[in-house]
Amino acid sequence: MVVSVLVAATAPAAATTPDPLAPYRSQEVAWGACPFKQRSQPRPAQCARITVPRDWAAPAASVDLQVAISRVPATGARQGAILINPGGPGGRGTSLAGALAGLEPGVNERYDIVGMDPRGTGQEGGEDPGYVCRVPLGRLPQEDDLDARDRSADSIAQHQRTPRVLAEACQSDALAPFITTWQTAHDMDLIRALLGDEKLNYLGFSYGTWLGAKYASLFPDRAGKMVLDSSVNFEGRLQAAFEAFPKIDQRQFDRVYAPWLARRFPDQLGKTAGEVRAKWERLRTFFKSRGVPPDVFDQVFVGNGSTRQWLVGALVLTKGAAALDGKTTPPPAALRDDLDRASRAVFGRSADRLTAADVAADPPEPDYADVPGTRLAVACGDQPTRTAGWYKLLSDLQGPAYPLFGWAYGLSEACGFWSDQPRHELPKLSPRAAKNILVVQGEFDPQTGYEQAEAAARAAGIPMISVAESPFHGQYAVSGNSCVDDLVNGFFLGTARPAATVCPGVPLPGEHQVFPVPGPAGEPAQATAAAPRDARSGVRARLQDEISAVNRGR
Numbered sequence: 001m002v003v004s005v006l007v008a009a010t011a012p013a014a015a016t017t018p019d020p021l022a023p024y025r026s027q028e029v030a031w032g033a034c035p036f037k038q039r040s041q042p043r044p045a046q047c048a049r050i051t052v053p054r055d056w057a058a059p060a061a062s063v064d065l066q067v068a069i070s071r072v073p074a075t076g077a078r079q080g081a082i083l084i085n086p087g088g089p090g091g092r093g094t095s096l097a098g099a100l101a102g103l104e105p106g107v108n109e110r111y112d113i114v115g116m117d118p119r120g121t122g123q124e125g126g127e128d129p130g131y132v133c134r135v136p137l138g139r140l141p142q143e144d145d146l147d148a149r150d151r152s153a154d155s156i157a158q159h160q161r162t163p164r165v166l167a168e169a170c171q172s173d174a175l176a177p178f179i180t181t182w183q184t185a186h187d188m189d190l191i192r193a194l195l196g197d198e199k200l201n202y203l204g205f206s207y208g209t210w211l212g213a214k215y216a217s218l219f220p221d222r223a224g225k226m227v228l229d230s231s232v233n234f235e236g237r238l239q240a241a242f243e244a245f246p247k248i249d250q251r252q253f254d255r256v257y258a259p260w261l262a263r264r265f266p267d268q269l270g271k272t273a274g275e276v277r278a279k280w281e282r283l284r285t286f287f288k289s290r291g292v293p294p295d296v297f298d299q300v301f302v303g304n305g306s307t308r309q310w311l312v313g314a315l316v317l318t319k320g321a322a323a324l325d326g327k328t329t330p331p332p333a334a335l336r337d338d339l340d341r342a343s344r345a346v347f348g349r350s351a352d353r354l355t356a357a358d359v360a361a362d363p364p365e366p367d368y369a370d371v372p373g374t375r376l377a378v379a380c381g382d383q384p385t386r387t388a389g390w391y392k393l394l395s396d397l398q399g400p401a402y403p404l405f406g407w408a409y410g411l412s413e414a415c416g417f418w419s420d421q422p423r424h425e426l427p428k429l430s431p432r433a434a435k436n437i438l439v440v441q442g443e444f445d446p447q448t449g450y451e452q453a454e455a456a457a458r459a460a461g462i463p464m465i466s467v468a469e470s471p472f473h474g475q476y477a478v479s480g481n482s483c484v485d486d487l488v489n490g491f492f493l494g495t496a497r498p499a500a501t502v503c504p505g506v507p508l509p510g511e512h513q514v515f516p517v518p519g520p521a522g523e524p525a526q527a528t529a530a531a532p533r534d535a536r537s538g539v540r541a542r543l544q545d546e547i548s549a550v551n552r553g554r
Helices: 002-010 096-103 105-110 153-171 181-194 207-218 239-243 245-264 273-289 294-299 307-325 333-347 356-361 374-381 388-401 406-412 450-460 482-493 537-549
Strands: 046-053 064-072 080-085 111-117 132-134 200-206 223-231 370-372 437-442 464-467 501-503
Touching: 046 181, 064 096, 064 181, 080 096, 080 181, 080 207, 096 105, 096 111, 096 537, 105 111, 105 482, 111 181, 132 153, 153 370, 153 374, 153 388, 153 406, 181 200, 181 207, 200 207, 207 223, 207 437, 207 450, 223 450, 223 482, 239 245, 239 374, 245 273, 245 307, 245 388, 245 406, 273 294, 273 307, 273 356, 307 333, 307 356, 307 537, 370 374, 388 406, 437 450, 437 482, 450 464, 464 482, 482 501
Parallel strands: 080 111, 080 200, 200 223, 223 437, 437 464, 464 501
Antiparallel strands: 046 064, 064 111, 132 370
């Protein structure tokens, strides 16, 4: 007995294994000035950078990464924080915090508004460019008149060169397998912990709906109130959201955009939607003769999800029509100032000085020389991909039905050439995680289709706020729709989660009434348009344009 006691007293203590996550969870967050311009925000955000493991599955075995975050602290009795994400994948969210806090001060009274530049995106306004794919220009197509409607073998091969080169360039970076939703969701949970909160409240747009839903799937007990706006089918395949672009782009163009152009620019573009579509085809040929590749012309009208992009499309068409027809018609008075702002922002000159030659000399086209890789790494790396042959067949099928983007999309999808397999499974929502989620969706959104959002909400048992007639991407806070904003604000501020609702839309640019269009949402409960919120309309327009720009699917 004595011996056993002595042995026990002198035996070495059992070795303990250090917690590999302790350094990340115990780090101090040093808030300071943000590196980006805050454009007269009423309450400027503070910014910081936090350290995250490159691989949450093996934190001790990998090199650390930095993730930029921002916050606008709650102005009153704090209930927690709302993390926001603009989508993409690859959209930076730090600059959104100040804008959202200014647009929704009642929510900011109770919540810190927190932005994040997700892993791979670098830092907004900073020197870190993030995960960038170095694409050799010599391997890209050299032709300057690519037209996806040309179904010759040479044309198809030329179109497929770009996505192949992009996929190979992005996968050649050792960081690619770690730029995924699974990894980013773990970064989000670290942010929650560093803020000292038990629950993570969330607002995500577009791809941000996928990210938020997967966070709730992976951390169901830590998911607070979550609003998923302009939603993908987060219970299905992420790539399916991009594959639906041709259908939803064409639907928006035919049912909403072309009729709006006919109402606003009848003398230049036609008095009916059919006449506008015919004029669009003539202008496509006209700009081709002026050196604008047809694929580039088409892209102006793809993912046409913000007011600014609508106005840019109208400028391209009306300036082309003026040159084609040899006559100039003054723009509608109600749109003159908006057209001028869009022209100065995109083309660098006033609308009255802009010509078709200016558009042809500097068309708004993508640059594939130095490509941010987060969109591809996430979209192609979250789940198994289809093959390039499958996407070519998709192009064959979608082209005749959706000529605006149907011919081009299947030939341009880099996921068809992605060879890396996913490392982690992304589960579906559990009932306990779904109970605090709300989905919001515009009826004619050209970037995330109504049917995708509806399918996700139905599968997960989540109510959806639909916005009838809305053709834009992003609804809450950015569209000025009082029906949507009141319901979402109430949800965040403590009222019961609203039941499924169809909100009426707000008038389109330059108009004072809503023109009903048959669509999948059905009729709103109210017969009249929702009261538009005009206060800070410039901030709303900029924020919506930023959200739309990072989700255009190029």
